[in-house]
Amino acid sequence: MWQNKEYPKDTLFCFKKMNSKKFFITTPIYYINDVPHIGHTCTTVAADIVARLHRQLGEEVFFLTGTDEHGQKVAEAAEKENLSPGEYCDKIAPRFEEAWKNLNISNDFFIRTTDPKHEKVVGEVLQKIYDKGDVHKAKYEGWYCVGCEKFVTESELVDKHCPLHPPEKTVWKSEENWFFKLSKYVPKIIELIENPETNFIFPEGKRGEVLAKLKAGVNDISLSRENVAWGIPLPWDKTQTAYVWFDALINYYSATQFVEGKKEFWPADLHLLGKEILWFHTVIWQAMLLSAEIDLPKKTFTHSFYMIDGQKMSKSLGNVISPQQLVDLFGIDGTRYLIARSFPTDNDSDVGIERFKERYNADLANNLGNLVSRVAKLAEGESFENLDSGIEKDPDYEIFIKLINELKFNEAIEIIFRDSLNAANLDLNKKTPWKLDKEDPERKKILKEIIQYLLVAIKFLKPIMPDTCEKIEEVFKGEIKPLETGLFPRIK
Numbered sequence: 001m002w003q004n005k006e007y008p009k010d011t012l013f014c015f016k017k018m019n020s021k022k023f024f025i026t027t028p029i030y031y032i033n034d035v036p037h038i039g040h041t042c043t044t045v046a047a048d049i050v051a052r053l054h055r056q057l058g059e060e061v062f063f064l065t066g067t068d069e070h071g072q073k074v075a076e077a078a079e080k081e082n083l084s085p086g087e088y089c090d091k092i093a094p095r096f097e098e099a100w101k102n103l104n105i106s107n108d109f110f111i112r113t114t115d116p117k118h119e120k121v122v123g124e125v126l127q128k129i130y131d132k133g134d135v136h137k138a139k140y141e142g143w144y145c146v147g148c149e150k151f152v153t154e155s156e157l158v159d160k161h162c163p164l165h166p167p168e169k170t171v172w173k174s175e176e177n178w179f180f181k182l183s184k185y186v187p188k189i190i191e192l193i194e195n196p197e198t199n200f201i202f203p204e205g206k207r208g209e210v211l212a213k214l215k216a217g218v219n220d221i222s223l224s225r226e227n228v229a230w231g232i233p234l235p236w237d238k239t240q241t242a243y244v245w246f247d248a249l250i251n252y253y254s255a256t257q258f259v260e261g262k263k264e265f266w267p268a269d270l271h272l273l274g275k276e277i278l279w280f281h282t283v284i285w286q287a288m289l290l291s292a293e294i295d296l297p298k299k300t301f302t303h304s305f306y307m308i309d310g311q312k313m314s315k316s317l318g319n320v321i322s323p324q325q326l327v328d329l330f331g332i333d334g335t336r337y338l339i340a341r342s343f344p345t346d347n348d349s350d351v352g353i354e355r356f357k358e359r360y361n362a363d364l365a366n367n368l369g370n371l372v373s374r375v376a377k378l379a380e381g382e383s384f385e386n387l388d389s390g391i392e393k394d395p396d397y398e399i400f401i402k403l404i405n406e407l408k409f410n411e412a413i414e415i416i417f418r419d420s421l422n423a424a425n426l427d428l429n430k431k432t433p434w435k436l437d438k439e440d441p442e443r444k445k446i447l448k449e450i451i452q453y454l455l456v457a458i459k460f461l462k463p464i465m466p467d468t469c470e471k472i473e474e475v476f477k478g479e480i481k482p483l484e485t486g487l488f489p490r491i492k
């Protein structure tokens with residue numbers, strides 16, 4: 001039933017990787033001065049879908065997420081609540097873990113950068129960078145955004161402050177820091193990005209952005225802080241703590257070093273990130289690894305942001321959407337589906353609760369959910385043999401895998417609807433098996449065909465909606481039983 005379509009084969013997008021036995025995928029570790037919102041949710045759900053697909057392909061997967069817990073911003077947030085930074089982190093970190101549990105996220109480990117095992121690896125990596133001669137002491141002065149935890153250049157300032165954060169977050173800083181020779185690694189990084197064999201920046205559109213900035217000239221950056229006590233002390237100078245970004249980036253590597261049995265997973269196959277942290281992951285992280293002589297991650301994928309009803313999501317606008325709010329409305333799998341369907345792969349994606357409702361009703365309640373209950377009811381009591389359609393032989397399966405790996409979830413889902421679910425719905429309405437006698441073999445033949453369409457769709461949709469898909473498979477296993485309640489009740 002799946003047409004064999006022409007689809008451009010992207011040679012940069014190595015299929016080799018997918019057949020290798022191990023697959024290591026990460027989300028950014030989320031900065032703990034906030035509670036989980038739809039932005040964190042979209043990255044985590046996306047990583048989960050990719051991780052589940054790779055498990056479905058028989059690979060051994062290590063899926064890592066966690067929280068970034070050091071730095072001035074955390075110390076300030078803790079102080080506001082009259083807590084020590086450690087107490088504050090212990091209070092907030094579980095909210096992230098909880099949020100991911102509530103979305104059926106299948107991460108294999110949850111890393112916290114205040115874990116002494118992580119801190120130890122950070123010390124070791126920084127020491128390697130120091131021993132390499134890539135660190136020197138210098139005075140630094142400049143505008144610093146506490147919100148971003150980074151120095152901002154004059155050209156980045158808008159109205160004299162960081163455009164991403166309130167004006168009071170941008171402060172003038174002057175201190176003696178240890179500096180990392182970032183500039184030394186710029187030619188190597190340019191070379192890696194420009195070589196299609198070694199380039200690690202996806203989607204393609206992001207490469208030019210990074211290359212232009214690299215070619216415009218890059219300054220060395222400080223890797224430590226003088227007055228931020230809430231951090232990891234430098235091994236060679238205990239009066240300074242590691243700049244929170246240096247500490248945080250190392251989490252991807254440190255987890256493989258201290259979580260049992262994960263050493264073989266380095267280098268990471270895929271770092272998933274949001275566009276605001278592109279530079280840190282594609283330049284600074286790579287330079288650190290080059291300096292410490294650690295293998296580089298194979299790929300980074302940078303997605304765009306969600307706009308909420310045409311506006312940037314912000315606390316002050318009061319339009320922040322939390323994962324729990326979505327789960328309460330759409331259920332776990334409904335939420336996962338809506339996130340995948342609207343995922344901001346290349347450009348910002350404009351979403352809103354009303355549009356989520358429309359999408360949910362159209363795709364899940366009226367199409368998939370309705371189809372399953374109609375067919376289950378018509379075929380009640382029947383049992384069919386050899387329903388397994390062999391998804392692996394399906395010419396669309398390879399395309400589907402490729403689209404998921406490129407985080408083009410929307411396109412992947414459209415294939416399933418176009419080729420399977422819509423086709424099954426059409427067939428059902430055209431062939432009207434309910435008009436045929438129960439004993440008529442033609443009726444049985446039609447139903448079997450439709451169930452096969454449906455089960456193919458379900459196999460494809462499984463990484464996106466794992467529980468629902470298992471439930472549907474259960475319905476059609478052995479003697480077919482009707483659903484007691486609808487899968488996706490319509491929402492007003």
Ligand SMILES: [Zn+2]
Nearest residue numbers: 145148162165
């Ligand atoms: Zn900022």
